Amino acid sequence: MKTIEMREIAALVRRLCMEANYYLPDDLRQAFRRGEEQEQSPLGRQIFEEMIANCDLARENDMPVCQDTGMAVVFAEVGQDVHLSGEGSLEDAVNEGVRQGYTDGYLRLSVVGDPLRRENTNDNTPCILYTSLVPGDQIKITVAPKGFGSENMSAMKMFTPAASKQDIIDFVTDACVNAGSNPCPPIVIGVGLGGTSDKAAYLAKRALLRPVDAHNADPLYAEMEKAILDQVNASGVGPQGLGGTVTALSCAIEPFGTHIAGLPCVVNISCHVTRHAEGTL
Structure with missing residues (x-):
């Protein structure tokens, strides 16, 4: 004991x-670099440069x-x-x-x-x-x-068990695209699937802690994560909502068992500064 x-x-x-609040996770900064390389809009690439510079200044000066x-x-x-x-x-x-x-x-x-x-x-x-x-x-x-610019863009839908994978993919995509510039894209997408409405919301929040370069170990959900990411990035919303090819950096789906009569789905969107720090006692 x-x-x-x-x-x-x-x-x-x-x-x-x-x-x-001071130090963004390394995997997120690396995602900024990849995003800058992939972004086709000159303005979008400039925004990525500013995001990286802001990240580094915050770390160097111990500032938010x-x-x-x-x-x-x-x-x-x-x-x-x-x-x-x-x-x-x-x-x-x-x-x-x-x-x-x-x-x-x-x-x-x-x-x-x-x-x-x-x-x-x-x-x-x-x-x-x-x-x-x-x-x-x-x-x-x-x-x-x-932050609540992104938190306010959360969405929930209580699907019936008859919903298809594509129905879920489209719902998540629509929530992200309709959010527009409000969550300060490029965004990180957390999805909770299953459980009850409150459990799905918890799972969606928890999903945002996953490293942005990691995928679900289950190929079914990994495929859905990629499909959502591809559809969101095809929307043209772009960095900071000003147009471009990189609207989202990552999508993480966390599934859980649920009732035979239901299929809860919650989307929790995070801004490009998806912050978290951990420690152990």
């Missing part, structure tokens, strides 16, 4: 909030890669052989880490405490926390800030 203090969790989350530093989405994988010690709950510790990370890191505070009263909490809490119990004696935490 390993004991982990709540203050350690808060400290890790604090650090990850800043790292996620985007002015919208997002709502903190946190995934905590808690080992079964971990004993949590200290005051408060795991959720309290994670929110304390977000509070410290966003204020100490001079990150934009974008969260309101109530959806209708709209009063800013001034510390970017509450965060969105997903917790899972896993084997082992460690806690793995991933912080994935999500």
Whole structure:
């Protein structure tokens, strides 16, 4: 049994909030380079150059890669052989880490405490926390800030079991193309398929954590990912919605078992700065 203090969790989350906003994952920067090479529009290539320069400046100067530093989405994988010690709950510790990370890191505070009263909490809490119990004696935490220019472009459809693969591909494609410039393309596409409506939404968000150069291990879904990516990139929306041949960098589908009477599908679109950082205690 390993004991982990709540203050350690808060400290890790604090650090990850800043790292996620300052440093884009290497696989994403490499995708920018590939996109620049593939893009046929001169303006689109220039936009890719600016994206790469912005990414590098943020890393070199420990500054946010985007002015919208997002709502903190946190995934905590808690080992079964971990004993949590200290005051408060795991959720309290994670929110304390977000509070410290966003204020100490001079990150934009974008969260309101109530959806209708709209009063800013001034510390970017509450965060969105997903917790899972896993084997082992460690806690793995991933912080994935999500801006709402892209989050607002989410889409859900409760298909019937009679829906074809092409129906799903077309629905995802339409959601991405209709989003236009709003999610700051080139985008990363997360798709949750199956489960219940809420499970599909979780899967779509989780899909955005997959490296952009990785494909689903199941050939059926890998083929669908490629088909969606090809159709979205054939739309002509292009970088920043200004026209071009690279509208999306990646598509990740995460499937799950579902009821015999349903086929939920959720699309979660991420902007070109698909941020996330992870650490383990």
